[in-house]
Amino acid sequence: AQSVTQLDSQVPVFEEAPVELRCNYSSSVSVYLFWYVQYPNQGLQLLLKYLSGSTLVKGINGFEAEFNKSQTSFHLRKPSVHISDTAEYFCAVSDRAGGGSEKLVFGKGTKLTVNP
């Protein structure tokens, strides 16, 4: 069965600093990976996804992630964060061959706090 481990539950950083949120996965089928963001009191929004092709995936709001098959990782990065990036970030893997979103397995989340 698929599983996702987010290695940090909380990450505090200063504004304009770079950030990396770590995610490791295990999967018994072809790998389809996602990062979602949740702002306070809202639902989740898709940041980016990896289905196939280039291992470097660019998403919204300046975020990018790199798929590393040998290390079974899908870390999220941003070179310079803003106060508005303060949110909780979730890594997820599809539990469906073909990358269908109807059955995602989520990690426990990483709370990113950007301080002035």
Added chain:
Amino acid sequence: NAGVTQTPKFQVLKTGQSMTLQCAQDMNHEYMSWYRQDPGMGLRLIHYSVGAGITDQGEVPNGYNVSRSTTEDFPLRLLSAAPSQTSVYFCASSRRDSPLHFGNGTRLTVT
């Protein structure tokens, strides 16, 4: 275009009461699902549906029922609420190979 609409936003129940959390989407998505979010646990899949008349269990289905009589609606029923069901519930929908669209959640407290 409303997207995914969940009602109510907040609900307090007593142990043993029943209720239905409503979820509707207007994007003609085939897939709909229910997740619960608990602190430090991430989101866990309760039930999902790949089309009208078809539902299946997720990771934590016990204590919950669902049905999908139309493409638009996917209600979640709690038959006898328990304090362990205190959580934030999210409904989501998608097309095949497209990202999930989430509602804004229902915060449920069971006393």
